[in-house]
Amino acid sequence: MANLITLESLAAPASAADMRAKLENGGCSSGSCGSSGGPADMAPEIWEKVKDHPCYSEEAHHYFARMHVAVAPACNIQCNYCNRKYDCANESRPGVVSERLTPEQAVRKVVAVANTVPQLSVLGIAGPGDACYDWRKTRATFEEVAKRIPDIKLCLSTNGLALPDYIDEIAALNIDHVTVTINMIDPEIGTRIYPWVFFRNKRWTGLDASKILHERQMESLDLLAARRILIKVNSVMIPGINDEHLIEVSRVVKAKGAFLHNVMPLISDPAHGTQFGLTGQRGPTAMELKALQDKLGDGAKLMRHCRQCRADAVGLLGEDRGQEFTMDKLPEEVEFDPARREAYRAVVAESRGEHATTKAAAGATLAAIETAPTVLVAVATKGGGRINQHFGHASEFQVFEVSPAGITLIGHRKVENYCQGGWGEDATLDGLIAALEGVSNVLCARIGTCPKDTLAAAGITASDAHAYDWIEAGIAAWYAATYRTEIRLTA
Amino acid sequence: MAYKIIASQCTACGACEFECPSAAIAMKRETYIIDATKCTECEGSFDKPQCASVCPVPKTCVPA
Numbered sequence: 001m002a003n004l005i006t007l008e009s010l011a012a013p014a015s016a017a018d019m020r021a022k023l024e025n026g027g028c029s030s031g032s033c034g035s036s037g038g039p040a041d042m043a044p045e046i047w048e049k050v051k052d053h054p055c056y057s058e059e060a061h062h063y064f065a066r067m068h069v070a071v072a073p074a075c076n077i078q079c080n081y082c083n084r085k086y087d088c089a090n091e092s093r094p095g096v097v098s099e100r101l102t103p104e105q106a107v108r109k110v111v112a113v114a115n116t117v118p119q120l121s122v123l124g125i126a127g128p129g130d131a132c133y134d135w136r137k138t139r140a141t142f143e144e145v146a147k148r149i150p151d152i153k154l155c156l157s158t159n160g161l162a163l164p165d166y167i168d169e170i171a172a173l174n175i176d177h178v179t180v181t182i183n184m185i186d187p188e189i190g191t192r193i194y195p196w197v198f199f200r201n202k203r204w205t206g207l208d209a210s211k212i213l214h215e216r217q218m219e220s221l222d223l224l225a226a227r228r229i230l231i232k233v234n235s236v237m238i239p240g241i242n243d244e245h246l247i248e249v250s251r252v253v254k255a256k257g258a259f260l261h262n263v264m265p266l267i268s269d270p271a272h273g274t275q276f277g278l279t280g281q282r283g284p285t286a287m288e289l290k291a292l293q294d295k296l297g298d299g300a301k302l303m304r305h306c307r308q309c310r311a312d313a314v315g316l317l318g319e320d321r322g323q324e325f326t327m328d329k330l331p332e333e334v335e336f337d338p339a340r341r342e343a344y345r346a347v348v349a350e351s352r353g354e355h356a357t358t359k360a361a362a363g364a365t366l367a368a369i370e371t372a373p374t375v376l377v378a379v380a381t382k383g384g385g386r387i388n389q390h391f392g393h394a395s396e397f398q399v400f401e402v403s404p405a406g407i408t409l410i411g412h413r414k415v416e417n418y419c420q421g422g423w424g425e426d427a428t429l430d431g432l433i434a435a436l437e438g439v440s441n442v443l444c445a446r447i448g449t450c451p452k453d454t455l456a457a458a459g460i461t462a463s464d465a466h467a468y469d470w471i472e473a474g475i476a477a478w479y480a481a482t483y484r485t486e487i488r489l490t491a
Numbered sequence: 492m493a494y495k496i497i498a499s500q501c502t503a504c505g506a507c508e509f510e511c512p513s514a515a516i517a518m519k520r521e522t523y524i525i526d527a528t529k530c531t532e533c534e535g536s537f538d539k540p541q542c543a544s545v546c547p548v549p550k551t552c553v554p555a
Binding site for chain 1: 502503504505506509510537538539541544545547
């Protein structure tokens with residue numbers, strides 16, 4: 001369980017002190033969805049829009065939760081990484097849902113979650129089809145939720161084909177974040193990704209399909225930018241098809257006003273029944289993804305903490321509490337109660353201030369080290385911005401790049417829980433070591449001698465000396481201890 | 492003169508329902524069905540039946 005505030009604690013009167021304690025114990029199990037931008041490297045008007053958005057702000061993803069409601073199952077294009085029959089396998093495995101909701105059911109669910117999960121700050125509609133193509137259901141849901149919960153942010157995810165038809169309604173609904181999935185700006189490349197699109201009452205195939213899609217996507221970016229709606233662009237990295245091309249995509253979409261470009265790895269498995277799964281098209285490795293993201297890094301605000309969550313995900317990034325809120329568990333009538341949300345926001349404001357101070361101090365520590373290598377450090381965290389998870393309980397690690405220039409979140413690595421109690425743990429540990437490719441050091445709340453020795457044999461150090469510290473403070477302390485000593489020894 | 496939906500393959504996405512110019516398609520239990528008395532195969536409206544053109548699953552929305 002990786003909850004910031006548990007359901008149990010909320011059953012009792014939740015005090016600000018309780019919330020503070022829970023925050024220190026962790027909450028966000030997220031590793032990679034959003035920009036690492038903060039006030040220092042982001043325009044103030046953009047920061048104001050993204051600061052409570054867990055997907056768009058790496059800093060916010062420690063504190064705030066999102067939910068998606070699967071009200072829009074219809075889609076107007078076919079992607080080779082998506083199989084509609086078994087639900088889309090890719091992109092947050094975003095088409096994957098366990099129950100589809102009518103707009104009325106969705107509103108009931110959102111209010112119930114807002115009452116129980118005070119971290120909830122964002123409602124997104126990301127399919128499982130296309131939120132703009134299935135617009136009537138998207139609009140009906142947003143209209144009613146905005147009436148009930150005035151402070152919730154609304155966002156939607158689309159392929160852009162239908163967006164220009166509804167741009168005025170999108171603006172009128174105060175949807176301030178739109179994600180457009182753009183995998184190419186060259187229709188020739190598009191032919192290898194999109195077998196068909198349905199547009200103006202006709203199914204188009206081949207180059208025509210990709211030309212239409214491309215033109216509409218570019219038009220969507222222009223229309224959104226003109227209305228000052230925040231634009232994020234998602235791209236699925238498909239090795240051998242669009243991997244190098246995404247550099248050009250990034251340049252173009254940023255020139256058109258996208259404030260974030262999020263490159264996600266293709267998820268491809270024959271079991272998903274997708275075209276790519278069936279043809280054996282592979283996804284990129286973690287290091288291939290990082291290499292591409294590094295190339296895009298100059299001036300690109302990348303969402304290194306993106307988790308590719310499901311179209312019906314509920315909770316902090318990296319956790320999914322959707323199963324707690326299925327329709328059969330919801331009461332017929334729910335009234336919105338803002339009390340807990342307001343209390344939680346006050347606690348977060350205080351905690352964020354402390355976190356910012358800690359980050360600045362960590363930066364100063366690192367800057368004092370003159371020559372030292374750039375290394376990757378993996379952190380086991382349940383959220384709240386702290387090193388607070390047991391090594392064996394981590395289902396993923398946040399990976400930070402560390403050098404005297406500073407500490408940057410560069411992604412997350414999903415792993416099989418090592419500590420499952422029983423047999424097969426050695427095999428899991430091998431997988432875990434493979435998942436930590438390129439990482440020099442692991443920081444966690446606790447680690448046993450045995451896994452520590454195995455990691456050491458693989459050239460990875462691990463430590464629980466910085467348990468419950470802020471992540472940046474722990475990393476800076478470890479880095480300074482390691483490389484200052486080295487300098488002293490060699491001097 | 493009508494189309495039909497093969498229920499076992501239908502994903503119930505509903506795209507056909509709102510593309511249908513004849514309001515011939517509706518949700519019934521877990522799937523969508525086409526009312527053969529209303530279906531015109533889009534003749535007079537479009538070149539090809541809209542339901543089959545937008546259906547994401549091959550060979551699922553077919554002539555009855």
